[in-house]
Amino acid sequence: MMPALEGFNSFGDILLFMVACVLSNNFIFSRYLGICPFLGVSSKVETAVGMGMAVTFVMGLASLFTWMVYYWLLVPLNLAYLDTISFILVIASLVQFVEMFLKKSVPSLYKALGIYLPLITTNCAVLGVTVLNVSGSYDVLKSVFNGVFGALGFLLAIVLMAGVRERLETSDVPKPLRGFAISFIIAGLMSVAFLGFVGLVK
């Protein structure tokens, strides 16, 4: 028995959903998911873009595949409570598969995404988006949009952060605050700034 799924009714719906994903429901700043790559790979804009692209790629695909596993396999068999563990399985295998596929077929993309692909296997934002898709009972299109645009929000956040941190390199930060301490403070301030978008959608 399929539960009633929530989808898009109009084009305006889609636009609104995109804005909500990128700005007001930003994965980093309002859901606090994917903080480890956000702090770990944000010291250079170039690598931050690489990481963001890889996350976008994987989150979009993971949303699609976990949706299929959940609604075509787990729900019909009354095993919906196995969602988290089977999603982990799906995401891990998917990332492995995509990595092999890219290495063989699209070596240029493989080089660009490089080490970031395997790194996101255990990223909580990827698992987070799949669980959110299920708990929001989104239909397949909305799930994939949630994945892709949520990841673009992540891309925006990590690139902004990398830009700030690049300038931080040359600025006179008090000694006890250097490194991660000041990064956390900046992340907090950016999060407060993004709070301003909350009223934008609904």
Place this chain on the structure above:
Amino acid sequence: MDVTAILYALLVLGALGLVFGIVLGIADKKFFVPADERVERIRACLPGANCGACGFAGCDAYADAVASGKVLPNCCPVGGSAAACAIGDVIGCAVEVSEPVRARVLCQGTTTEAVQKYEYDGYKSCRAAIGIAGGPKQCKFSCVGLGDCAAACPFDAITMRDGIANIDEGLCVGCGVCVDVCPRNVIKLLPIMKNQVIVRCRNTDSGREARAVCKKVCIACGRCEKACKFDAIKVIDGCAVIDQQKCTRCNECVAVCPTKCITVGS
């Protein structure tokens, strides 16, 4: 609690895992990209200290570069001729071996020998200290003695004693990291030789000025030059220099040097 529910869950998860495993197994075969297995073998020949003396980010990066033919296999000063020959075997080319070298400190200006200019009480770094009136020692050619080289040495071969750097020859591999980091250029890479005669001073000032700053300083008196029967030691620009090719290690110069700035061995 229904046992079949548990069995179902086990079965479904197991099947899911099995399917993914098979797909990945097939993908591994289908999308197999022949990696350059020489990289691994080259990497095995290298010391693995990741010191960066070859000019690459680490041993892995260097192995990559050698395998792709961008650089010659003899750029690792740490592994020396042994590593170079081993890599040469892997990639199938003859290797010209560079002479093994060791770092030497060309200064004997310990706290008792060298005259202090002032008491330095700042941040413990030679590069920081020489910014303040040219460093805490009078001699502007001397080892500053604050241990930038010791901190930089990836092999812990340098210790600071009595205000100058001491290099443990057993630990030194001649990577040259200390040479780059020394702000006074007081460390030099010299070929390994038994009982090597070394002028352990770089002071080019005239005799009187030189004497005023250190007891063990080359005053360019020229006595070594006269004592040498093989024309191997010359006073050039106010400091004695030994031509290691001509030197027979007879130690005549060591005996006549009035300031004992020529030494044998380390």
